[in-house]
Amino acid sequence: MSRKIVIVGGVAGGATAAARLRRLDENARIVMFEKGEHISFANCGLPYYIGGVIRSKDKLTLQTPESFSRRYNVDVRVKSEVIRINRQDKTVTVKDHHTGNTYEEAYDVLILSPGAEPMVPNPDWARLDAVFTLRSIPDTFKITEYVQRINPRRAVVVGAGYVGMEMAENLHQLGLEVSIIEMADHVIPPLDAEMAAEVHHHILGKGISLYLGKGLTAIRQSAGGYELTLSDGENLTADIVILAAGVRPDSRLAVEAGLETGLRGCIVTNDRMQTSDPSIYAVGDAIEVKDFVTGKKVL
Secondary structure, eight states: OOOEEEEEOOSHHHHHHHHHHHHHOSSOEEEEEESSSOOSBOGGGHHHHHTTSSOOGGGGBSOOHHHHHHHHTOEEEESEEEEEEETTTTEEEEEETTTOOEEEEEOSEEEEOOOEEEOOSSGGGGGSTTEEEOSSHHHHHHHHHHHHHHOOSEEEEEOOSHHHHHHHHHHHHTTOEEEEEESSSSSSTTSOHHHHHHHHHHHHHTTOEEEETOOEEEEEEETTEEEEEETTSOEEEESEEEEOSOEEEOOHHHHHTTOOBOGGGOEEOOTTSBOSSTTEEEOGGGEEEEOTTTOOEEO
């Protein structure tokens, strides 16, 4: 009898695992659950839709659920959220957001690819109309709609990692006055200081303002837009704020199932991507790996 493989998450890690598994085994039964509506998209492409570089919504995804299912013979179920892992029974509990019903799905092997969630330093900020995070395709459409409707003039991007830098680039491309706030002493933390200095020179040459070694401590609505206070007391004014200050692993399912977690709640895996349960594997932004250069554990 063929193995049944259940995958939780259908974006980069989950969809890649499903496609590779099908190439390795034509007979395996593969079920892929995704709580959102979209699968197989790359987060780093999203800012370029906001900036108008990518003009078609269809270009944001590599596959639709229907085309993926046809091509790889995978049972793809979108708007289907796995809410519990029942390790003893080797089942998962699924909530179907189409109907509101829940049901159990059995597995022989389970692969977790739940991804990560944007870090929002203050939950109150997320309730403000002009403050956004960017992690999914719906997030992309919300920001695009706001920019087109409000026609903002000043933008602040909090965080100078990859997504933050891409957002700064694309908002600048739209003609906004852009400022970047970053806690570290240089942008794009994986770069060393010498390489980052070249990026700083390029950014400043484009007229983008850099606030390095500073954090954001407050956002308040004011008559002229939104007033932002930095950790050194300096104030900035913005019409739109993008929070791109990092992510935290979405490891709730693993924690509740009693799987081993490590650094900042990441799911611990071995060199075969197995978790502490040999029937459960994990990939993507929710796991802990060993840095190739330093040998240290990192997200």
